[in-house]
Amino acid sequence: xxxxxxxxxxxxxxQYVAGTLRGRARRRFEALLGxxxxxxxxxxxxxxxxIPLTAVLAPQTPPLRVWQSVxxxxxxxxxxxxxxxxxxxxxxxxxxxxxxxxxxxFALAVLLALPTVQAPPIVVVLQGTGDAAQxxxxxxxxxxxxxxxxxxxxxxxxxxxxxxxxxxxxVPPQGAPRSLGVISTNGVTVVPRDKLPQQVLDAxxxxxxxxxxxxxxxxxxxxxxxxxxxxxxLTL
Amino acid sequence: MAFTHTDRSAWAARSHELAQLMSRSALGxxxxxxxxxxxxxxxxxxxVLRIQRDRALAEDLLxxxxxxxxxxxxxxxxxxxxxxxxxTSVARNKAIDSLRRAQSQPVMQSVxxxxxxxxxxxxxxxxxxxxxxxxxxxxxxxxxxxxxxCMKSLTAPQRQxxxxxxxxGLSHAEVASHLQQPLGTVKSWVRRALxxxxxxxERAAQRDAVGALER
Numbered sequence: 001x002x003x004x005x006x007x008x009x010x011x012x013x014x015q016y017v018a019g020t021l022r023g024r025a026r027r028r029f030e031a032l033l034g035x036x037x038x039x040x041x042x043x044x045x046x047x048x049x050x051i052p053l054t055a056v057l058a059p060q061t062p063p064l065r066v067w068q069s070v071x072x073x074x075x076x077x078x079x080x081x082x083x084x085x086x087x088x089x090x091x092x093x094x095x096x097x098x099x100x101x102x103x104x105x106f107a108l109a110v111l112l113a114l115p116t117v118q119a120p121p122i123v124v125v126l127q128g129t130g131d132a133a134q135x136x137x138x139x140x141x142x143x144x145x146x147x148x149x150x151x152x153x154x155x156x157x158x159x160x161x162x163x164x165x166x167x168x169x170x171v172p173p174q175g176a177p178r179s180l181g182v183i184s185t186n187g188v189t190v191v192p193r194d195k196l197p198q199q200v201l202d203a204x205x206x207x208x209x210x211x212x213x214x215x216x217x218x219x220x221x222x223x224x225x226x227x228x229x230x231x232x233x234l235t236l
Numbered sequence: 237m238a239f240t241h242t243d244r245s246a247w248a249a250r251s252h253e254l255a256q257l258m259s260r261s262a263l264g265x266x267x268x269x270x271x272x273x274x275x276x277x278x279x280x281x282x283x284v285l286r287i288q289r290d291r292a293l294a295e296d297l298l299x300x301x302x303x304x305x306x307x308x309x310x311x312x313x314x315x316x317x318x319x320x321x322x323x324t325s326v327a328r329n330k331a332i333d334s335l336r337r338a339q340s341q342p343v344m345q346s347v348x349x350x351x352x353x354x355x356x357x358x359x360x361x362x363x364x365x366x367x368x369x370x371x372x373x374x375x376x377x378x379x380x381x382x383x384x385x386c387m388k389s390l391t392a393p394q395r396q397x398x399x400x401x402x403x404x405g406l407s408h409a410e411v412a413s414h415l416q417q418p419l420g421t422v423k424s425w426v427r428r429a430l431x432x433x434x435x436x437x438e439r440a441a442q443r444d445a446v447g448a449l450e451r
Binding site: 010011014015017018019020022026044046047048049050051052053054055057058059060061062063065066067069070073074075161163164213214215225226227 | 263264265266270273277278279281282283285286287295298299302303306310311316317318320321322324325328332333335383398401402403405407408426427430431433434437
């Protein structure tokens with residue numbers, strides 16, 4: 001069938017939105033939606049026409065247990081006292097990084113191959129935090145010995161939604177994280193010198209690095225707004 | 237809840253707030269998501285319950301809808317859809333899919349369950365309740381001026397078949413057996429009803445646009 005044919009697309013979309021397209025035909029149609037912009041547009045137009053009809057239904061307040069079960073499913077750790085602390089103080093998240101020594105060695109080899117890094121770098125492996133939004137993979141960040149240059153690189157390219165970027169943060173032992181800027185999901189990012197705080201390699205100032213998912217251009221607020229998907233402790 | 241049956245304008249009026257809550261939710265803001273749930277769950281539950289009449293199943297579906305929303309809300313595009321339209325479509329699709337599963341598992345009927353300790357009315361009570369029938373709902377929906385005029389352009393059987401399919405999630409075959417009409421007849425009623433609704437709404441929108449220019 002020719003799904004680019006606007007009349008056919010429109011007829012199928014109308015039955016899909018009205019609910020009469022059922023069973024295997026419905027599933028096939030849903031599979032096609034991803035690939036055909038004509039179909040998606042037709043569905044949107046039919047939704048605009050028909051869905052407002054549901055406004056006449058008197059609202060039915062769901063029992064409290066529905067929301068409780070949503071919360072339990074999405075945030076199972078919520079009941080734990082650790083949830084009271086800001087995420088950057090929940091160091092347990094990146095204690096998992098202790099098993100990352102071999103990864104770090106590999107990362108070091110990768111980074112030593114970079115011509116931009118002269119002195120033996122200080123390497124931080126940023127591992128996945130297990131957040132639902134986290135794409136698979138891990139990052140490495142490498143400071144020059146004098147702390148005046150920072151390079152990041154994913155060990156494997158990270159697949160991210162097209163309207164999202166990754167932002168790197170320096171996390172102090174106390175207080176709010178500080179942005180080091182947006183980093184590349186698939187290649188080397190050299191963090192500009194003027195973005196690096198003075199004495200970033202001071203343990204009293206930086207205890208960890210973290211990566212969060214942000215809207216294009218980076219966090220609008222100056223603090224992480226999206227989920228923190230990679231984190232690694234800085235050991236000096 | 238914001239959307240009562242006398243207040244269809246709320247559909248658009250809350251758009252801005254809902255769109256903001258959705259984009260904050262997409263960035264991981266849980267309090268925004270909780271507020272979004274407060275504002276929308278009553279409507280989505282009504283939509284789901286109308287299609288999936290088993291209350292326990294409907295609750296499970298609603299829970300799944302919001303769990304999926306937390307993960308998918310970033311794909312909402314305020315430039316292309318009204319928030320309530322988008323959210324309602326997500327919930328409707330979930331409810332319709334649950335009917336597909338229930339059809340392949342015909343034992344799923346709460347009237348057969350032996351649970352005396354809960355407050356779920358059993359099936360015949362639910363069918364006998366005094367909630368408005370689908371045709372009543374369509375005439376209420378006609379409060380909106382354009383829809384009203386367009387609904388009137390449908391024949392009575394067309395209106396009834398679309399209402400049964402749209403509000404109650406009945407398949408063509410179920411509408412046919414409900415109305416005791418041949419399947420082919422019902423299919424063409426639904427098809428023609430949707431087409432004339434579309435033509436009528438488009439003409440009305442054009443008229444309004446021209447009217448606004450002349451004013």
